[in-house]
Amino acid sequence: MTHAILELAESAPDAQLLVLPVLRLDDALTISAPPGLPDLGPSLEATGFRGKSGETQKIAVPHEGGVRAAIALGLGDGSDEEQARRAGGALARAAGTSAVAIDADALEPAIRQAVLLGALLASYRFTAYKSELDDDALTTITVVTGDRDRAAAENARATTLANAVALVQDAVNTPPNDLPPAALADIALRVAHENGFESRVWDEQQLRDGGYGGLTAVGQGSSRGPRLVRLAYRPEGAELHIALVGKGITFDTGGLSLKPAASMVGMKFDMAGAATIIGVLQAAAELGIQVAVTGWLCIAENMPSSTATRPDDVVTIYGGKTVEITNTDAEGRIVMADGIAAASEEHPDLIIDIATLTGAQVVALGDRTTAVMGNDDAWIRSVVDASRSVGEPSWAMPIPEEVGDTLKSPVADLANMRSGNRSAGMLVAAAFLERFVGDRADGSGALPWVHLDIAGPSNNESAAYGYVPKGATGVMLRTLIALLEARA
Structure with missing residues (x-):
């Protein structure tokens, strides 16, 4: 059995692909990004990104005088748990082998849990009989949060369901x-x-x-x-x-x-x-x-x-x-x-x-x-x-x-x-x-x-x-x- 694992952190590790959840509300993009980043809406719009649920777009964002890899993840209007699970699946496929970090506090609890569970389920691989492993699977999801107790409980539930499946x-x-x-x-x-x-x-x-x-x-x-x-x-x-x-x-x-x-x-x-x-x-x-x-x-x-x-x-x-x-x-x-x-x-x-x-x-x-x-x-x-x-x-x-x-x-x-x-x-x-x-x-x-x-x-x-x-x-x-x- 192999699927991505969930970890907790108070800030996004520099080496990981930063996930930017994006909602489309009132025909405009609402992007959940860490403090200090400029408004990324115009850049995303220029690529044709519309924030539809499950839509992904890799972009570069400013970071400490340089740039950092990020991935915009569309969640529609952020109200549908099944669409959020599917978006998590899209994230897992788009990220490939990259470890990702996602700001858990930026989303409603039910939507956040759905995204994480979808990503875990989509990252499953059966590798027991592979002499050479395919290198296209998401490995780690770091959940960035200021509420570790709550996030730990949510991660445990998602992991329990993903492990059982x-x-x-x-x-x-x-x-x-x-x-x-x-x-x-x-x-x-x-x-x-x-x-x-x-x-x-x-x-x-x-x-x-x-x-x-x-x-x-x-x-x-x-x-x-x-x-x-x-x-x-x-x-x-x-x-x-x-x-x-x-x-x-x-x-x-x-x-x-x-x-x-x-x-x-x-x-x-x-x-x-x-x-x-x-x-x-x-x-x-x-x-x-x-x-x-x-x-x-x-x-x-x-x-x-x-x-x-x-x-x-x-x-x-x-x-x-x-x-x-x-x-x-x-x-x-x-x-x-x-x-x-x-x-x-x-x-x-x-x-x-x-x-x-x-x-x-x-x-x-x-x-x-x-x-x-x-x-x-x-x-x-x-x-x-x-x-x-x-x-x-x-x-x-x-x-x-x-x-x-x-x-x-x-x-x-x-x-x-x-x-x-x-x-x-x-x-x-x-x-x-x-x-x-x-x-x-x-x-x-x-x-x-x-x-x-x-x-x-x-x-x-x-x-x-x-x-x-x-x-x-x-x-x-x-x-x-x-x-x-x-x-x-």
């Missing part, structure tokens, strides 16, 4: 030969140990003995067996309990329903849901959020072999429901069924599952918008509102009653999909998962449940944009943290 990105970017199910489980155990919350791992034999037929069926084709991980963060005084269930397919060949070669490239990203939950638990613990959170990581590798599950097999999910396997490439919902059923036994106040579940999500909503579905409109709205507050686009989608008809099986309780039927694939997958959501402890109906399909947004295959780097994105981690904080 980077943890997810590192895990998702790791090649599958180095991240079998046991290794992903080990990451979860390490985070639990470092942050002092509970953890338990079920290995392949324990899963088989415990009746976790979904994980067993998907993982049995690989020589590297499946795992189920339970993490439990229990802050004192927490009154709300949320369960998170994550898909952790460390590599997905499609199993015997083998994917085409081009479709198999990138399937190391299929464990992004489980990795996101690890990051959420880490950030929640470091931030001290007063919500109890249980994470269920459903981890397996989907491989074709003489021991792999076949189409036409029937498997028994944890809790007793049977599923006819009609396509082994619809494996994510099978492992998630085990996790949702197990999470339901603890009767949490809400279950949220997060998964790179369907290609149909990309067809429906593209590469940047998460699909949100579920059985509780109020909780769905809360998740969507949280996502918008942190700049992670999402959209609520229905689970029409009729899509469940495609899951009927003549030999089992339901089928995992209906091969050849391409209609509403994302919604059908959600309808499948809903069958495994348990009832409330008082028997008054199903537990509240929200499903997040992040198949597209979890991986940025294009160039970096905003504060999102190329590769794994860590999407929805900040949304889930915002949701937890709003409900604490």
